[in-house]
Amino acid sequence: MAVRAGIIGFGYMGQYHMKKSRQADDIEVVAAYDISADRLAEARAEGLRTYDSLDAFLGDDTIRLVMICTPNNVHAALSIAALNSGKHVMCEKPVTMNAAELEQVLTAAQRNHRVFTTHQNRRWNPDYLTVKDVVSSGIIGRPTTVISRVYGQRGVCFGWRADPLAGGGMLYDWGIHLIDQYLRMFPDQRVTSVYARLQSILTPAVDDSFDLEMVFDSDVCARVQVGTFCLEPLPRWFVYGDRGTLRVDDFTGRSAAMARIRQEVSGFDSVFGKQLGPSRTMAPLKPEFIETLTPPVFTEDELAYHRNLAAACEGREDALVTHEDMRRAMRVVDLAFESTRQRQVIKTSI
Ligand SMILES: NC(=O)c1ccc[n+]([C@@H]2O[C@H](COP(=O)([O-])OP(=O)(O)OC[C@H]3O[C@@H](n4cnc5c(N)ncnc54)[C@H](O)[C@@H]3O)[C@@H](O)[C@H]2O)c1
The missing domain is CATH 3.30.360.10 (Dihydrodipicolinate Reductase; domain 2)
Incomplete structure (x- = not known):
């Protein structure tokens, strides 16, 4: 069964992840949360459940994986909130604004025993x-x-x-x-x-x-x-x-x-x-x-990343973009x- 996912930020990359997940077949995007009513309307047109409240979105127990596709300054706070609600998290790049923020997110991932990774898709270019x-x-x-x-x-x-x-x-x-x-x-x-x-x-x-x-x-x-x-x-x-x-x-x-x-x-x-x-x-x-x-x-x-992400959420593979990879890049x-x-x-x- 595909890993059920919800997207935070249904803009350009949010919609990209929905399409890639559909192609990869291993991830089923079921819901979206965004601060923009227009974007939520676009998500509904794609057949997704929509939320205009983060708490309600994170309270949706059908969602196992949260894909964060917002502007960069809210990546860390949203990642920590999603991990603390028991979800696996894929956060767009840059994973956080700096290495110190990243450590807080990684601590939340370890404490909650959840997958946390970022989208370094250009490894496959x-x-x-x-x-x-x-x-x-x-x-x-x-x-x-x-x-x-x-x-x-x-x-x-x-x-x-x-x-x-x-x-x-x-x-x-x-x-x-x-x-x-x-x-x-x-x-x-x-x-x-x-x-x-x-x-x-x-x-x-x-x-x-x-x-x-x-x-x-x-x-x-x-x-x-x-x-x-x-x-x-x-x-x-x-x-x-x-x-x-x-x-x-x-x-x-x-x-x-x-x-x-x-x-x-x-x-x-x-x-x-x-x-x-x-x-x-x-x-x-x-x-x-x-x-x-x-x-x-x-x-x-083009589907390698999403297949690995699904496998990581199911415990079949390690996420290809590791915590150490993220740490090193953010330190640079x-x-x-x-x-x-x-x-x-x-x-x-x-
Ligand atoms: N991996 C890649 O190749 C790639 C390419 C482009 C962008 N990105 C990354 O994706 C992220 C989004 O970029 P984009 O181009 O899709 O931006 P975008 O402006 O198209 O979409 C951002 C969406 O987030 C929503 N949003 C803003 N603040 C929010 C909040 N606090 N809570 C919920 N929703 C919020 C906006 O309403 C919008 O719908 C960025 O982190 C960017 O760096 C990655």
């Missing part, structure tokens, strides 16, 4: 899987710098995303996904330093653009660049290895290119004596010294804000 595969295979050598970029063109953040009190801004919105991806790309390494520069370029009061750098144990620099206003395309990913280079253009992962230097070539020596580029150091290699490789292509398993977020305030690199061990 094909572009990310390509980069993760290439990095872990060593095919382009040891990764030295990886750049992960997401840019849009609309400029100003809209709705609650422009409101700092609601948890707006792009670090919470996109940063948390991209940080989580890196923490899984280098699974056995700790983050040794964090540097961030958050900026409000077109949206006052929240970061609509940021640069973040995490350095891991192996000295690989994992860079994140996000912004709402960029009119020229940049590749989604760029990976520098010490034997080759990978470029992934977009979220499909299908537009990508990879090359490595042939085994027998020892780099700069091979062009010595000829000024082929802006300088000898920056001269291109002869094409025959470079091996063009085909980056692996992945297809997204905390340090990104701190680094911006201090304008400094912050040494750490996360």
Whole structure:
């Protein structure tokens, strides 16, 4: 029997989870609670029971799993209330506003012996899987710098995303996904330093653009660049290895290119004596010294997350997004804000 679920916040992501749950078949969304009457009307049109009171919603004994899809500032309070009422909880990302709030939620989950996890769906994105595969295979050598970029063109953040009190801004919105991806790309390494520069370029009061750098144990620099206003395309990913280079253009992962230097070539020596580029150091290699490789292509398993969530609620599997995963990502977020305030690199061990 499917796990019965109720959704708090029947906006864009609330409706997304209803649709994914229907496709996965393992979760049956039966109810919704929202502070907006219009959203409740939309939920009723989908055949859901609706509540305009949180207590009444949490008192519905048919609901075993609560999916929290509200703006970010109320994630922690709603998660704790749902866990204390005996429900399993999936809370949208960012799971909370900071690591201290998260600890309170995790304590409630442990005390009530309930599943608590967050939605890190971008772990299944094909572009990310390509980069993760290439990095872990060593095919382009040891990764030295990886750049992960997401840019849009609309400029100003809209709705609650422009409101700092609601948890707006792009670090919470996109940063948390991209940080989580890196923490899984280098699974056995700790983050040794964090540097961030958050900026409000077109949206006052929240970061609509940021640069973040995490350095891991192996000295690989994992860079994140996000912004709402960029009119020229940049590749989604760029990976520098010490034997080759990978470029992934977009979220499909299908537009990508990879090359490595042939085994027998020892780099700069091979062009010595000829000024082929802006300088000898920056001269291109002869094409025959470079091996063009085909980056692996992945297809997204779009229901993997919801299937695992259902299995976790039934005690058949552990939730794939663990408490430790959430802790590490939120600690990086905390340090990104701190680094911006201090304008400094912050040494750490996360
Ligand atoms: N995982 C992803 O890919 C992804 C993508 C987009 C958004 N999100 C996350 O999902 C959450 C919701 O984002 P969205 O784009 O769906 O926002 P949205 O504005 O479309 O929907 C939010 C809903 O929450 C309701 N709401 C607000 N405060 C509430 C409260 N206190 N109690 C109950 N309902 C309340 C609003 O009325 C609205 O219906 C955010 O945390 C966001 O970061 C995740």
